[in-house]
Amino acid sequence: MKIHFIGIGGIGISGLAQYMHFQGHQVSGSDVKDTVITQKLRSVGIDINIPHSKDVISDQDLVIHSAIIREDNPEVIAAKEKGIRVLARREALLEILHESKVYAVAAAHGKSTTTAILSAIMHGSAIIGAESKEFGSNVRYEKETDVLIFEADESDGSFVNSNPYCAIVINAEPEHMEYYKYDYDLFFNTYRKFIESAKHRILNAEDEFLATLGDIEAVRLYPSKDIKNIEFVLIEDEPHTKFELKEFGEFCVWGFGEHIAIDAALAILAAKEEMNIEDIRKNLLNFKGIKKRFDIINIENDSVIIDDYGHHPTEVKATMQSVTEYARLKGFNKITAIWQPHKYSRTIDNLEAFVSCFEGCDELVILPVWAAGEEMRAIDFEKEFARYNLIMADALKREGSSINLIKANQTIKELREGIIVGFGAGDITYQLRGLV
Numbered sequence: 001m002k003i004h005f006i007g008i009g010g011i012g013i014s015g016l017a018q019y020m021h022f023q024g025h026q027v028s029g030s031d032v033k034d035t036v037i038t039q040k041l042r043s044v045g046i047d048i049n050i051p052h053s054k055d056v057i058s059d060q061d062l063v064i065h066s067a068i069i070r071e072d073n074p075e076v077i078a079a080k081e082k083g084i085r086v087l088a089r090r091e092a093l094l095e096i097l098h099e100s101k102v103y104a105v106a107a108a109h110g111k112s113t114t115t116a117i118l119s120a121i122m123h124g125s126a127i128i129g130a131e132s133k134e135f136g137s138n139v140r141y142e143k144e145t146d147v148l149i150f151e152a153d154e155s156d157g158s159f160v161n162s163n164p165y166c167a168i169v170i171n172a173e174p175e176h177m178e179y180y181k182y183d184y185d186l187f188f189n190t191y192r193k194f195i196e197s198a199k200h201r202i203l204n205a206e207d208e209f210l211a212t213l214g215d216i217e218a219v220r221l222y223p224s225k226d227i228k229n230i231e232f233v234l235i236e237d238e239p240h241t242k243f244e245l246k247e248f249g250e251f252c253v254w255g256f257g258e259h260i261a262i263d264a265a266l267a268i269l270a271a272k273e274e275m276n277i278e279d280i281r282k283n284l285l286n287f288k289g290i291k292k293r294f295d296i297i298n299i300e301n302d303s304v305i306i307d308d309y310g311h312h313p314t315e316v317k318a319t320m321q322s323v324t325e326y327a328r329l330k331g332f333n334k335i336t337a338i339w340q341p342h343k344y345s346r347t348i349d350n351l352e353a354f355v356s357c358f359e360g361c362d363e364l365v366i367l368p369v370w371a372a373g374e375e376m377r378a379i380d381f382e383k384e385f386a387r388y389n390l391i392m393a394d395a396l397k398r399e400g401s402s403i404n405l406i407k408a409n410q411t412i413k414e415l416r417e418g419i420i421v422g423f424g425a426g427d428i429t430y431q432l433r434g435l436v
Contacts, residue, residue, distance in 0.1 A: 032050070090157065191209065
């Protein structure tokens with residue numbers, strides 16, 4: 001087929017585009033600007049047009065668009081005028097995934113990590129919402145198997161269309177509630193629908209909502225009793241977590257934290273249906289982390305710079321605990337956290353939790369809110385975060401192993417010691433890397 005993807009620069013839809021390209025379809029796409037993702041898509045042979053233009057719509061068989069693309073997009077209009085089928089990403093999943101044996105991972109937090117861990121163990125095809133360092137991409141295609149490890153997105157309800165053979169759910173904490181119109185019954189019932197649609201289910205039974213699903217047959221993980229003897233160690237200066245799972249013995253996985261042990265345990269239980277435990281134990285060591293999740297991007301004798309995608313207080317808190325442990329093992333006495341709030345709505349809805357989730361840092365830097373298309377809303381960060389050693393900055397400028405804080409186009413402070421960890425889902429990742 002000839003398939004055109006509108007909004008192809010998004011991490012989720014870019015994964016589907018690559019997957020269809022590797023399956024042999026003729027894939028093209030467009031977006032509003034060129035990015036690292038669109039450049040990578042070009043490198044694998046996908047034709048990309050910047051910006052959107054009705055002229056790129058010709059004789060395609062199918063047009064797929066991301067959730068943020070509106071009906072008045074010129075390419076959507078042109079496709080409909082030509083009688084070409086137009087599907088939103090969530091609708092297209094039903095057709096793209098219907099022939100695969102899908103291991104679908106869902107959660108508010110931890111789904112990219114768990115998906116990448118499971119793909120390292122099972123070595124099937126994979127579509128992840130982040131780049132796995134194991135294979136340097138968010139997509140891997142293995143034509144010799146029908147197994148697909150898939151990060152299922154709850155943000156727009158599309159996970160119910162992922163055709164799960166096995167549903168793995170880490171947590172079901174309310175998030176993206178604007179999509180669910182702040183209707184908690186709708187939110188939790190959508191999770192239930194996703195879980196019930198799978199033949200096999202692997203659930204974190206200590207999640208508040210998942211604990212109520214006793215009527216659904218599933219393999220249940222009880223982290224407080226099933227995971228024992230957690231130990232954080234450095235192996236060749238890289239963070240690793242060792243733990244014992246049920247009666248299966250000890251495992252070792254890249255990363256720090258109890259949440260990493262939970263993610264790995266759920267992946268192990270999912271893979272156990274098709275693999276023996278010794279192969280699982282060995283393959284788990286293939287996981288090398290994912291880009292932008294506790295991503296160590298620079299390490300010197302007296303400083304470490306870490307990039308983390310955490311943009312919800314639960315995620316930030318978990319990473320701060322990992323950073324604190326890493327600082328202890330590395331012998332660092334200072335932790336500087338840099339936060340780029342993601343969306344005004346998320347920041348305001350979770351403000352109290354955000355205020356407390358940075359506990360443990362010696363210094364907190366707050367950047368302007370990454371609006372992600374939202375209208376500006378007033379938030380008094382200096383008042384709300386007064387408990388911290390707070391610095392308000394406009395931007396970062398990476399200089400080798402140090403980071404300059406910029407305010408009104410002037411450097412107001414240079415960070416060069418201890419652990420410097422950045423949080424956010426906006427362009428902070430590029431600022432930390434010196435790419436903007």
